[in-house]
Amino acid sequence: MASAQCSAVGASVPARSAMVRATLRTSxxxxxxxxxxxxxxxSAVFYGADSIARLRDGHFRLYFEWERRIPFYPVAYLAYYxxxxxxxxxxxxxRDEGDIRLWKRRMSLAIAIAGVAFVLFxxxxxxxxxxxxxxxxxxxxxxxLTGRYNLxxxxxxxxxxxxxxxxxxxxxxxxxxxxxxxxxxxPLSTLFTHQHHVLDVATGLLLGFLQxxxxxx
Numbered sequence: 001m002a003s004a005q006c007s008a009v010g011a012s013v014p015a016r017s018a019m020v021r022a023t024l025r026t027s028x029x030x031x032x033x034x035x036x037x038x039x040x041x042x043s044a045v046f047y048g049a050d051s052i053a054r055l056r057d058g059h060f061r062l063y064f065e066w067e068r069r070i071p072f073y074p075v076a077y078l079a080y081y082x083x084x085x086x087x088x089x090x091x092x093x094x095r096d097e098g099d100i101r102l103w104k105r106r107m108s109l110a111i112a113i114a115g116v117a118f119v120l121f122x123x124x125x126x127x128x129x130x131x132x133x134x135x136x137x138x139x140x141x142x143x144x145l146t147g148r149y150n151l152x153x154x155x156x157x158x159x160x161x162x163x164x165x166x167x168x169x170x171x172x173x174x175x176x177x178x179x180x181x182x183x184x185x186x187p188l189s190t191l192f193t194h195q196h197h198v199l200d201v202a203t204g205l206l207l208g209f210l211q212x213x214x215x216x217x
Contacts, residue, residue, distance in 0.1 A: 026097055027091055027094065027095045027096065027097055027100060028091045030097040030100040030101065031090055031091040031094075031100050034100055034101070034103065034104035035087065037104065037108075038104060038107050038108065038111075041108055041111060042111050045111050045112060045114075045115035046111070046114075046115065046118075046147060046150060046155070047147065048115070049115045049118035049119050049122075049147075049149075049150055050118065050147035050148055050149055050150050052119050052122075053118065053119070053122030053148070053149035053150070054148065054149070056122055059122045059123060059124040059149060060121050060122065060123045060124070061123070061124060061126065062121070062123045062151065062152050062197060062199045062200070063126040063197035063198070063199065064197075064198070067126060067127075067197050067198055068126050068127055068128055070127070070191050070192070070194070071192065072127070072130045072132075072192065072193070072194050073192040073193070074132070074134045074135035074138070074139070074193070075135075076188070076189040076192035076193045077135060077138050077142070077189070077193055078189075079182075079185045079186050079188075079189035080156070080186070080189040080190060080193045080195065082182070082186065083156050083159060083160055083163075083186060086160075086163050086167075086182070087163055089167060090103065090163070090166060090167065093167055093170035093171065094166060094167070094170055099166065102166075103162065103163075103166040106162045106165075106211040106212065107159060107162055109211060110155070110158045110159060110162060110207055110208065110211050111155065111159075113153075113207060114150070114153050114155050114158065114207060117152065117153060117203075118149065118150045118151075121152060122149040122150075123149060123151035123152050123197075123200075124149065124151075125148075125151065125194070125195075125197075126197060127194040130194065142193070142195065146195060151196060151197065151200045152197075152199055152200040152203050152204075153200060153203035153204040153206065153207045154187075154190055154196045154200040154201050154203070154204030155204065156186065156187075156190050156195075156196070156204065157186070157187050157190065157196075157200075157201050157204030157205055157207075157208060158204045158205070158207040158208040158211070159208070160182075160183065160186050160187070160204075160208065161183075161204075161205065161208025161209055161211070161212065162208055162211050162212060164179055164182075164183055165212040167179060187201045187204070187205070
């Protein structure tokens with residue numbers, strides 16, 4: 001009888017392993033499909049809104065004069081662009097296909113709402129142009145990649161909140177600590193790279209929290 005039980009346990013191990021691999025394939029496939037859709041949707045909305053804003057004569061000044069004195073730290077670009085890399089952690093931690101679809105819907109809705117705001121309130125950047133040669137290539141490429149008038153709300157910050165919320169339940173204590181640190185550093189990086197103003201960050205936080213508010217109740 002003992003040998004029969006050992007055989008049953010031994011047979012169940014490969015079965016469980018196969019189920020885990022199938023789950024990983026399913027979640028990874030869902031993540032790839034969601035990522036491709038989000039990339040296309042983001043490109044259409046974000047750059048479309050910026051193109052429309054370029055055609056307008058007047059742009060909004062959504063910053064205070066003191067913000068023009070915020071220092072420029074080019075090393076902050078490392079944190080600034082991390083928002084494009086952190087979603088790559090999702091298939092490693094989020095194994096449920098439904099959770100990935102929910103993440104996709106929240107990201108899509110945030111992008112859509114921000115796109116409407118960008119068209120209605122195209123803003124102008126208020127920082128004094130930086131003359132240093134540090135990180136010159138990145139500084140020249142950034143306006144092309146991030147647009148010129150898509151400032152409030154900051155999608156960098158809004159999408160950060162949604163990504164953090166998707167990963168949070170699946171992280172241990174150390175991972176959550178790192179995620180919280182990222183949640184502080186990334187919004188600051190949008191200021192220290194002179195890509196956003198304080199109001200942009202505040203409205204980006206609001207937009208992100210609005211997308212996850214039901215899960216937080």
